[in-house]
Amino acid sequence: MDLTLAWAAIIALGVLLYVVLDGFDLGIGILFPLFPDEHDRDVMMNTVAPVWDGNETWLVLGGAGLFAAFPMLYSTVLSALYLPLVLMLVCLIFRGVSFEIRAKASRTKHLWDLAFIGGSAGATFFQGVALGAFLDGIQTTDGRFSGDAFGWFTPFSIFTGGALVVTYALLGCCWLIAKTEGDLQRRFYRIVWPLTVLQLATIAVVSVWTPFQDQGIAMRWFDSPLFYRLLPVPVLVVACAWIMRRSIRSKHETRPFVMALGFVLLGFVGLVASISPHEILPGVSLWDAAAPRSSQLFTIVGAAVILPVIVTYTTLGYWVFRGKVRHGEHHYH
Known part of the structure; x- marks a missing residue:
């Protein structure tokens, strides 16, 4: 068994699930400025209040897995992307604190709204910047980072940061369509198609710019x-957009979210295809960056135990708190 590929698959799964699960609740914060009414914002936050912190488990899993299985890649990436990753964590802290305090605040509630908006948009933007900088290439010498501290600040990485903001906003909008009703839901229906058009535009620009x-x-x-294996991807993107349009017209409640997930999955396929295991960094293959086999074997036993636990409690949380959220309610039906 190739433990290096197995660990790469585990980390890729963790990253994908983080983008899917934490993406839509970050997207809710990005959409906050479009819904200034306090009661509407209460409903929007209550749709993810019971599950938002569990969603971030996958980010921890991805980072811990990278440290355990690919320490050289971990040290190089963190050295190159130290500033955007620290800023991302600061934004996540502000967002997490606003989740806990906003519901109890009265005079300062608007300030915690700003913290939630800034934390959500900032964390998303810097995640996209880090992704763009990695695709842009990290300068290394003898397997160690040898670039500039601001080497991540490029037009491409800034654009990918903005593109991820659009992606998370679309995920959040589609999630809220499924979890709300009435006039609030109708307003989400009105903005989901413009967000889809923006999503298609960013996908097209990134797809052309990346190579x-x-x-x-x-x-x-x-x-x-x-x-030839990637040729179906643009066709499937167009198909998702077409189904999204029909779903919006027919006021389908869950299909838009499925199509938004389709955009994410197809983008992730393109990302994985862009990263060759034979040159994960300049002159460094995935196997060169891997920890010794004994370390990989030891840590993968722990992953085999903890992964089913995480999947189980995440699934259970969404199942228990399924259903619509209405004005004046703090829990699901």
Whole structure:
């Protein structure tokens, strides 16, 4: 068994589930400025209040897995992306505190609204910046980071940061369509299609820009059999957009969220295809960056125990708190 690939798959799964689960509750904060009414905001926050902190478990799993299985990659990436990752964590702290205090505050409630908005949008933006900087290439010498502390600040990474804000906003809007009703739900229906159009535009720009800014990615996309395997991806993106449009017109409550997840999954496929295991960093393969097999074996036993536990309590949480959230309620039906 190739433990290196197994750990890469576990980390990839953790990242994907984090984007899916924490994406829509970060998206709710991004949408807050469009809904200034206090009662509407209460409903929006209550849709994720019981589950938001559990969603971030997957971020911890991804980071811990990277440290355990790929310590060289962990140290290099953190050295290169130290500033955006620290700023992301600061934003997540503000957002987490606002979740707990906003419901109890009265005079300062508007300030905690701002903390929730800024924390959600900032955390999302810096996650996208980190992703763009990684795709842009991290300068290394002998397997160690040798670039500039602000090397992550490029037009491409700034754009990917904005693109992720659009993605999370769309996820949040589609989640709120499924969890609300009445006039509030109708307002979400009105903004979901403009967000979808923005999502399609960002997907198109990133898809064109990515191979141009990295020759290695261009070769993997166009000069290998991978090109023919990726051909269905743009077709599926268009199909998701078409189904999204029909679902909005028919006022379907859950299908828009499924289509938004489709956009995320297809984007993730493109991301995985862009990152070759044979050169995860310049001149460094996935296996070069891996921890010794004994360390991988020891840690994967722990992962085999903890992963089912995380999946079980996450699933149970969403099942227990299923249903609509209404004005004046703090729990699900």
